[in-house]
Amino acid sequence: MYITDYCHIRNHALFHSGAEIYKSAGGGNLDSFLSETYQSLKISYPKFYKMDPLSKLGLIASEVLLRESDWKREHTPEQMSLVLANAHASLDTDIRYMESTKTMASPSLFVYTLSNIVAGEICIRQGIKGENAFFIQPAFDANFMVQYVDQLLSETKTEMCLAGWVDVMGEHHDVFLYLTRKTRTANAKEHSEESLQKLYQFNYGSVDQQS
Amino acid sequence: MDQLINNLKKQIVESLNLKHIKPEEIGDDQPLFEGGLGLDSIDALELIVLLQQTYNIKIANPQDGPEIFKSVKSIAAFIKTHQPA
Numbered sequence: 001m002y003i004t005d006y007c008h009i010r011n012h013a014l015f016h017s018g019a020e021i022y023k024s025a026g027g028g029n030l031d032s033f034l035s036e037t038y039q040s041l042k043i044s045y046p047k048f049y050k051m052d053p054l055s056k057l058g059l060i061a062s063e064v065l066l067r068e069s070d071w072k073r074e075h076t077p078e079q080m081s082l083v084l085a086n087a088h089a090s091l092d093t094d095i096r097y098m099e100s101t102k103t104m105a106s107p108s109l110f111v112y113t114l115s116n117i118v119a120g121e122i123c124i125r126q127g128i129k130g131e132n133a134f135f136i137q138p139a140f141d142a143n144f145m146v147q148y149v150d151q152l153l154s155e156t157k158t159e160m161c162l163a164g165w166v167d168v169m170g171e172h173h174d175v176f177l178y179l180t181r182k183t184r185t186a187n188a189k190e191h192s193e194e195s196l197q198k199l200y201q202f203n204y205g206s207v208d209q210q211s
Numbered sequence: 212m213d214q215l216i217n218n219l220k221k222q223i224v225e226s227l228n229l230k231h232i233k234p235e236e237i238g239d240d241q242p243l244f245e246g247g248l249g250l251d252s253i254d255a256l257e258l259i260v261l262l263q264q265t266y267n268i269k270i271a272n273p274q275d276g277p278e279i280f281k282s283v284k285s286i287a288a289f290i291k292t293h294q295p296a
Contacts, residue, residue: 104264
């Protein structure tokens with residue numbers, strides 16, 4: 001199994017396979033960074049504005065990885081799977097929803113009070129119909145992710161898998177999504193715990209503590 | 212009535228997060244749901260909240276919803292006839 005592409009969103013910056021493709025000018029909050037990034041990528045999907053920050057982060061990362069990918073030519077929607085994990089589930093939106101109930105509960109916030117809604121939003125946007133799963137873990141677990149995704153690729157109809165970490169809580173945000181497939185492509189990396197951990201830690205350092 | 216319609220357009224854009232649309236781009240008679248602005252069922256619930264919170268109006272019969280929320284003009288007409296004195 002091979003990692004063919006990956007994406008990070010950290011500290012108000014978006015990276016595709018290690019290359020910075022958008023960085024906030026600074027001074028803004030996460031919400032403004034997400035809107036700026038959406039516009040800079042020229043994505044045309046008005047529903048984006050209605051999403052919670054977790055779904056916006058997942059949608060942007062999936063868009064970066066899949067919009068120029070040839071996966072739909074090579075595979076059916078049922079052969080692409082999605083495996084996500086994070087530490088804060090949907091707590092960021094849960095809190096805002098609870099706040100809204102003090103006056104009048106917001107229906108549009110309520111629909112995002114489940115962590116796996118981000119998986120649904122990605123599947124709808126990208127046309128993914130394969131297996132999908134969302135795990136809540138204390139921290140990114142490369143060993144778990146490699147084992148779970150490899151099992152999907154070897155024991156189900158899955159031919160490709162979009163997987164990784166998408167976490168948000170207030171201004172803290174940490175996204176690392178990657179694409180795996182059974183076949184090796186140019187510049188592909190082995191889908192192993194070691195290589196995954198190394199990719200996850202890309203540009204990490206003190207960024208998490210700051211964001 | 213015109214002022215109410217203009218206010219409603221701004222409130223709809225704001226409360227439904229329609230950041231890709233300017234209030235003045237919404238036609239008075241433009242359908243809000245299918246074939247028009249493309250709102251969905253969650254938006255319909257937000258419109259109910261908007262009426263309740265901003266205009267203190269509750270919709271007594273949910274079956275009236277499609278007629279009330281047909282367009283900005285129909286919402287304004289409903290507010291005009293149901294707003295508490």
